[in-house]
Amino acid sequence: MEKFVRQTLLFDFYGELLTEHQQRIYEDVVCNDMSCSEVAAEQGVSRQGIHDLVKRCNRQLEEYEEKLHLVQKFLDIQNKVRLIREEALRASDEKRMPDVQGILRISDEILEEL
Incomplete structure (x- = not known):
């Protein structure tokens, strides 16, 4: 860093x-x-x-x-939320799109709050 x-x-x-x-x-x-x-x-x-x-x-x-270790915990959480977001995008198909959009929205909210 x-x-x-x-x-x-x-x-x-x-x-x-x-x-x-x-x-x-x-x-x-x-x-x-x-x-x-x-x-x-x-x-x-x-x-x-x-x-x-x-x-x-x-x-x-x-x-x-x-x-x-607060900074390290913060960076770890930030990284994990980004990974969740990436996984949701990879797993998206038409049937799951509403769920994926919900996951993406929540992930974005968490990242914004961090």
């Missing part, structure tokens, strides 16, 4: 466990693609301080994932 995607997923799932200050900085650097220098100037701290904070947050978010 691409590093940026993983970081944003970890932040989506565990970001609330960071302090408000950590959330702001991490969101600016990772999600809003601001440089450490830009955030440092905005916050009135050193670029190195921002860099260290982001690294600590990354480590902390990874530790939460190692313990709770």
Whole structure:
């Protein structure tokens, strides 16, 4: 998985466990693609301080994932729903089309909610 995607997923799932200050900085650097220098100037701290904070947050978010596995469970569920959708499409014939359409609709709703 691409590093940026993983970081944003970890932040989506565990970001609330960071302090408000950590959330702001991490969101600016990772999600809003601001440089450490830009955030440092905005916050009135050193670029190195921002860099260290982001690294600590990354480590902390990874530790939460190692313990709770919420991101992995989310990705597994997402993948399984896609597989259900693919199987329903393969199994569709005219007799089963109403059932298949129901399965596809439910699968799409689940994927949208995830």
